[in-house]
Amino acid sequence: MSVTTPQGFRAAGVEAGLKTSGGKDVALVVNDGPTFDSATVFTANRCKANPVLWSQEVVKDGTVRAVVLNSGGANCYTGPEGFQTTHAVAEQVAGHLGFGAVDVVVCSTGLIGLTNDRDQLLAGVDAAYAGLSPQGGQDAAEAIMTTDSVSKQVVVEGAGWSIGGMAKGAGMLAPQLATMLVVLTTDAVVPAADLDTALRAATRVSFDRLDSDGCMSTNDTVTVMASGASGITPSLDDFTQALTQACTDLAMQLLKDAEGADHEIAITTLNAATEDEAVEVSRSVARSNLFKAAIFGNDPNWGRVLASIGTTSAQFDPADLDVAMNGVWVCKQSTPHADPATVDLQGREVSVTIDLKTGSERATVWTNDLTHAYVHENSAYSS
Amino acid sequence: MSVTTPQGFRAAGVEAGLKTSGGKDVALVVNDGPTFDSATVFTANRCKANPVLWSQEVVKDGTVRAVVLNSGGANCYTGPEGFQTTHAVAEQVAGHLGFGAVDVVVCSTGLIGLTNDRDQLLAGVDAAYAGLSPQGGQDAAEAIMTTDSVSKQVVVEGAGWSIGGMAKGAGMLAPQLATMLVVLTTDAVVPAADLDTALRAATRVSFDRLDSDGCMSTNDTVTVMASGASGITPSLDDFTQALTQACTDLAMQLLKDAEGADHEIAITTLNAATEDEAVEVSRSVARSNLFKAAIFGNDPNWGRVLASIGTTSAQFDPADLDVAMNGVWVCKQSTPHADPATVDLQGREVSVTIDLKTGSERATVWTNDLTHAYVHENSAYSS
Missing domain, CATH: 3.10.20.340 (ArgJ beta chain, C-terminal domain)
Structure with missing residues (x-):
C-alpha cells in the first residue's frame, strides 16, 4: 500500500530535526531499475521554489533514479544559498547511490522564505540512505506530512504490474497542481514519453480539478518513476487508466484532509x-x-x-x-x-x-x- | 451630508415590512431638476437581477428622474413575476411624480431567489413618496442597509455646486462593482455624456478596486443624477475629480464596514x-x-x-x-x-x-x- 509496493523500489523516512514539531521530515524514494524512465509535472506558479528550479532541469532527459523530499521548510525565496542547499542534497543522494545528481529530483515543503539548516538536511539524507528498504514506503509517506493529519498512499494493481503512490498536502490546493508533493512508482515497463503522456492525462482530471482554497503553491511536484522490474509492458491506455485511478484516489485523500474542512x-x-x-x-x-x-x-x-x-x-x-x-x-x-x-x-x-x-x-x-x-x-x- | 445636500433633490426612507429584521427598507431619491441628466454603471455579472435588467433599459437615454431602492430581497432569479414587480414599482413611483416609468431606476438588495411581496413593496413606495423631503437623505441611506452596521454617505463640495452620495454594501465586494447600491446626486450642470465619462473614470479607480471577498453581486448599481439646480457648469476635469473623491470616500466606508473584517x-x-x-x-x-x-x-x-x-x-x-x-x-x-x-x-x-x-x-x-x-x-x- 505504498511507493514500495511495485517491485524495484526502496524508500525511507527519517527524523532530521527540520520540523519544529518533531517527527520524520526527510524521505527518500529510490528506483533500482532495471529501467529509470520518469515523468514529472510542476506547479504553474511563476514564483517557483529552489527545489522546483533544480528538478525542472533534472527531469528533462526523462531519467530519474531517486526523489528526495523534506518537510520543515519550502526552500522557496531563499536566494542562491537555498539553491545551493538543494544542489548539495541531490549530490549527497547521488554520491551514496553511485549515479549523478542530475538524476535526483528534490522536493521541499513548509514555510516560504525559510532556509533549512544544510548540515541538518544532509545528515537526514545520510540517515535516509542508511534506512532504505523495500518496506520503507510508509515511513516515507509520513516524513512528507506537514499540516496533514494522515499520510496519503495508494496502490493500483495492473495485470502483473502495479502503481504505488504517496502524497502530502492539506491546504493551498488549487489548479495547475494543488499544494502538494506526489511520488508515484510503477514496476511496469513504460518509456518516459508514454509516462509523460499518461501523467499529464491523469493529473488533468485529478489534481488539477482539486481547488480547496484557490491558492497555488510554489513547490508542487508530481513525479512518476517506472522501474520496469515486472518485465511487463501494459498498453498506454491501460497504464493511463490505472495512473488516473491512482491520482484520483490520492486527490480525494487530499480533499478529505484539507485544513479545517467540514465538507x-x-x-x-x-x-x-x-x-x-x-x-x-x-x-x-x-x-x-x-x-x-x-x-x-x-x-x-x-x-x-x-x-x-x-x-x-x-x-x-x-x-x-x-x-x-x-x-x-x-x-x-x-x-x-x-x-x-x-x-x-x-x-x-x-x-x-x-x-x-x-x-x-x-x-x-x-x-x-x-x-x-x-x-x-x-x-x-x-x- | 447626504444625497439631499445638493439642491434639487428630495429623498425618503420608510419601513415597509420587507426586512425580517425590521427597520426602514424602501428608499426613494427624486431629482426635481431643472435638468435630469444621469449616468449609471451596473454589475458585470452575467446573472443579473430583475431590477438591473429593468434599469439597464431605463438609463439608455441618459435621463433618470428618480431612483427607488429596497432592501429585504434582491429580486434576482425570481422569474417573470419578479420582473413584473420591478416594473410595477417603477410605475408606482412615476404615477405619483407625474413622469414616465422609463425614467425610474429600480434597485433591490437582499437574498437571491426571494420574491418580495408586491403589495408590501408598493405600499412602501406610497409611504416613501408621501415622506419625500429635502432633508430625507439620511433616512434613505438607512433604508438601503442590509448587513451594513452603519449608513454610508458623502458630500464633496465644488465651487458653488456639490456632490452627495449614499451607498450600501458590506460583503460580496468584488471587481466590476462591489456588491453595492450607490446613488450620487449633484446640482452641477453636467450633460449625460459627461456624467457617463466622469462616472466610469471614478468607479474604475474606486469601487472597481475594492475586492473584499472576490465575490461579484448580481445587483450592483451606481447611478449619478445631475439636477443642474446650482446653475453652474464645472469643467469635466473638476467634476470628474470631485466625483472620484466621492466614490473613493464611499468605497473606503464600504471597506471599513465589510462583514466580519478586522483589518x-x-x-x-x-x-x-x-x-x-x-x-x-x-x-x-x-x-x-x-x-x-x-x-x-x-x-x-x-x-x-x-x-x-x-x-x-x-x-x-x-x-x-x-x-x-x-x-x-x-x-x-x-x-x-x-x-x-x-x-x-x-x-x-x-x-x-x-x-x-x-x-x-x-x-x-x-x-x-x-x-x-x-x-x-x-x-x-x-x-
Whole structure:
C-alpha cells in the first residue's frame, strides 16, 4: 500500500530535526531499475521554489533514479544559498547511490522564505540512505506530512504490474497542481514519453480539478518513476487508466484532509459547450467564499451558485439554468424550484450539479467548505 | 451630508415590512431638476437581477428622474413575476411624480431567489413618496442597509455646486462593482455624456478596486443624477475629480464596514509595466485566502504574497521582487530582508507594497482580512 509496493523500489523516512514539531521530515524514494524512465509535472506558479528550479532541469532527459523530499521548510525565496542547499542534497543522494545528481529530483515543503539548516538536511539524507528498504514506503509517506493529519498512499494493481503512490498536502490546493508533493512508482515497463503522456492525462482530471482554497503553491511536484522490474509492458491506455485511478484516489485523500474542512464538495457542470467551460463554471463556484461559507452553515444557498456562474465566460442562457444540491433541484430555469429546506447538508459529502443546457460536455471540480477551523489554521500558524 | 445636500433633490426612507429584521427598507431619491441628466454603471455579472435588467433599459437615454431602492430581497432569479414587480414599482413611483416609468431606476438588495411581496413593496413606495423631503437623505441611506452596521454617505463640495452620495454594501465586494447600491446626486450642470465619462473614470479607480471577498453581486448599481439646480457648469476635469473623491470616500466606508473584517488592507503594486498589470498583481494578493487569514492572525507572511504574484501574467523577474508590509521591506530581491517580527499588524490599517521593478505604473486594490466573523456571518445566515 505504498511507493514500495511495485517491485524495484526502496524508500525511507527519517527524523532530521527540520520540523519544529518533531517527527520524520526527510524521505527518500529510490528506483533500482532495471529501467529509470520518469515523468514529472510542476506547479504553474511563476514564483517557483529552489527545489522546483533544480528538478525542472533534472527531469528533462526523462531519467530519474531517486526523489528526495523534506518537510520543515519550502526552500522557496531563499536566494542562491537555498539553491545551493538543494544542489548539495541531490549530490549527497547521488554520491551514496553511485549515479549523478542530475538524476535526483528534490522536493521541499513548509514555510516560504525559510532556509533549512544544510548540515541538518544532509545528515537526514545520510540517515535516509542508511534506512532504505523495500518496506520503507510508509515511513516515507509520513516524513512528507506537514499540516496533514494522515499520510496519503495508494496502490493500483495492473495485470502483473502495479502503481504505488504517496502524497502530502492539506491546504493551498488549487489548479495547475494543488499544494502538494506526489511520488508515484510503477514496476511496469513504460518509456518516459508514454509516462509523460499518461501523467499529464491523469493529473488533468485529478489534481488539477482539486481547488480547496484557490491558492497555488510554489513547490508542487508530481513525479512518476517506472522501474520496469515486472518485465511487463501494459498498453498506454491501460497504464493511463490505472495512473488516473491512482491520482484520483490520492486527490480525494487530499480533499478529505484539507485544513479545517467540514465538507467535501463535488461541483459538476453538465451540458457545457466545451469541457473547459464546464471546468470554468465548476471552478467559479469552488472559488466563491460566500458559497463555501454557506455550505459550512448547511445552507443550500443556490443564489450564490448562480452569482458565481455569472462571473464566467461560458456559454449559457442566464434565464435557463438548473441547479441541484445533493440531488434536489432547488433551481430550474433560473427560478426557485424544490424547497431548499428539503436539502440535507449534514453529511460531509455534498454534490452541486449545474445544468448549462448548452452542449454535451461535463466536468467536476472538488473543493471544501470555508470554516472557522480553516481560518484558525491559516491565521494562528505560519505555513 | 447626504444625497439631499445638493439642491434639487428630495429623498425618503420608510419601513415597509420587507426586512425580517425590521427597520426602514424602501428608499426613494427624486431629482426635481431643472435638468435630469444621469449616468449609471451596473454589475458585470452575467446573472443579473430583475431590477438591473429593468434599469439597464431605463438609463439608455441618459435621463433618470428618480431612483427607488429596497432592501429585504434582491429580486434576482425570481422569474417573470419578479420582473413584473420591478416594473410595477417603477410605475408606482412615476404615477405619483407625474413622469414616465422609463425614467425610474429600480434597485433591490437582499437574498437571491426571494420574491418580495408586491403589495408590501408598493405600499412602501406610497409611504416613501408621501415622506419625500429635502432633508430625507439620511433616512434613505438607512433604508438601503442590509448587513451594513452603519449608513454610508458623502458630500464633496465644488465651487458653488456639490456632490452627495449614499451607498450600501458590506460583503460580496468584488471587481466590476462591489456588491453595492450607490446613488450620487449633484446640482452641477453636467450633460449625460459627461456624467457617463466622469462616472466610469471614478468607479474604475474606486469601487472597481475594492475586492473584499472576490465575490461579484448580481445587483450592483451606481447611478449619478445631475439636477443642474446650482446653475453652474464645472469643467469635466473638476467634476470628474470631485466625483472620484466621492466614490473613493464611499468605497473606503464600504471597506471599513465589510462583514466580519478586522483589518483594512491596501495592496499597492509599484513599477508595473502597465496599470492593468499592477491591478492584476494587487488583486491576486487580495484574492488569496491564505494571505487574508495570515493578516487576521497578525502574521506578516510575505511568502503568501509572492505565491500570489506568481499566479499572474504580469511582467516581472521572479528572482527580483521586493515586498514591504506596513513600510517594512521584509523581502528584497525575492529573499528575506528585514525581520518580519518588526512588522506591527495590530492596527486595523495594513499596507502591502510590491515593487515589480519592470515599468512605472502603479495601482492599489483594497481588501479585508479573512476572519472567524466573516465565516460566521456568511454561514449562519442566508444573504
